[in-house]
Amino acid sequence: MKVSVIIPVYNAEKFVSHAVESALQFEEVYEVILIEDQSPDNALQVCQQLAEKHGRVKLFQHPDKGNHGASGSRNLGIRQATGDFLAFLDADDYYLPNRFDAEKELFNNPEVEGVYGALGVHYYSENAKEQYYKIFKDRLTTVYKKHRPEDVFFGQIHMLGTFGLFSIDTLTLRRKPLMQKMEVLFKTHLRLHEDTEFLFRLSYYLALYPGSIDKAVAMRGVHEHNRITKVDTFIINPAFSRALLWNEIYNWAETEDTIPEKAKLHIKRMRRSFEIAKAPKLKKWGMVVKYLFTDYRSIRSGLYNINFKRSLIS
Known part of the structure; x- marks a missing residue:
């Protein structure tokens, strides 16, 4: 070597x-x-x-x-x-x-x-x-x-x-x-x-x-x-910096035709989760309510992990 x-x-x-x-x-x-x-x-x-x-x-x-x-x-x-x-x-x-x-x-x-x-x-x-x-x-x-x-x-x-x-x-x-x-x-x-x-x-x-x-x-x-x-x-709020990271991953994944749609969907959900987490508290809860109605599958998939919950209530 x-x-x-x-x-x-x-x-x-x-x-x-x-x-x-x-x-x-x-x-x-x-x-x-x-x-x-x-x-x-x-x-x-x-x-x-x-x-x-x-x-x-x-x-x-x-x-x-x-x-x-x-x-x-x-x-x-x-x-x-x-x-x-x-x-x-x-x-x-x-x-x-x-x-x-x-x-x-x-x-x-x-x-x-x-x-x-x-x-x-x-x-x-x-x-x-x-x-x-x-x-x-x-x-x-x-x-x-x-x-x-x-x-x-x-x-x-x-x-x-x-x-x-x-x-x-x-x-x-x-x-x-x-x-x-x-x-x-x-x-x-x-x-x-x-x-x-x-x-x-x-x-x-x-x-x-x-x-x-x-x-x-x-x-x-x-x-x-x-x-x-x-x-x-x-x-910097860790949720904010993570939102930047997942936005970058999302933009890259959208350009790669060979990435399975299931993986792209998960990346999209992670991006959205940290966008919610970085929002001001009142706006944050409004987004959560909207999210519950528009993308309930993300809740079922385990998206709201411990780190996200901590960011949500911080």
Whole structure:
């Protein structure tokens, strides 16, 4: 295996060295590609030092030296990658020693186009744990049981709690089928849930197999300045950000003639459910009443799960 590990770097001077070193421990890692995204701290200098120290570390910036977000940075990393396989890592996260154990076996099968695993949690400080433990606790982010690749897309879009989740940090892909089958990689206009949206589409186009799903292969680094926790949890209503995600999935699904109508209908219902959840309280209940009369099947299908109910009464 020749793996290119892609690491977008923004405001991560304290963590990126650990991330890079965690990737370099593997002989399978052919190169570590750092995409420095106009960080306000000293991350660029740290990245330059890492590239000078390690022959396998390559540093890039966007042509305009500007800030393009995680999506644009990952896309640039994919374009610069020369390995046969791609893996991703956030600059404040890190790999564990078993990161590619399952992949080395599974990719012997040419039908395997991608492998996903479990993600653990590491709190960098007691203050971070105090702030974010209620969100992440100590649980694994993982898919709860092994699924056939043709079931992964449907498991994700139903989001009823029985399938689980996998993270971009635990994903390894064959580069060639990714470039052949996906015209659009990470969507650069998305600043929230861009990885989730990518994983939804990816699981439709590529054959993804479970690797280590009951033991972490990477760790999410939680600290006081995590982008996703601050933005998604405290600035924007989670129902609002989820509505944006499902609207994006809906727009994509409508352009794909091969997606079964049953799946498209479920995506439409999920989009509508979060549109209701983000509405002001009085309007929200009016929409619910209308929904009960116009689309009762959605109620029967289990659409109003616990998360939706919480958003509804918040």
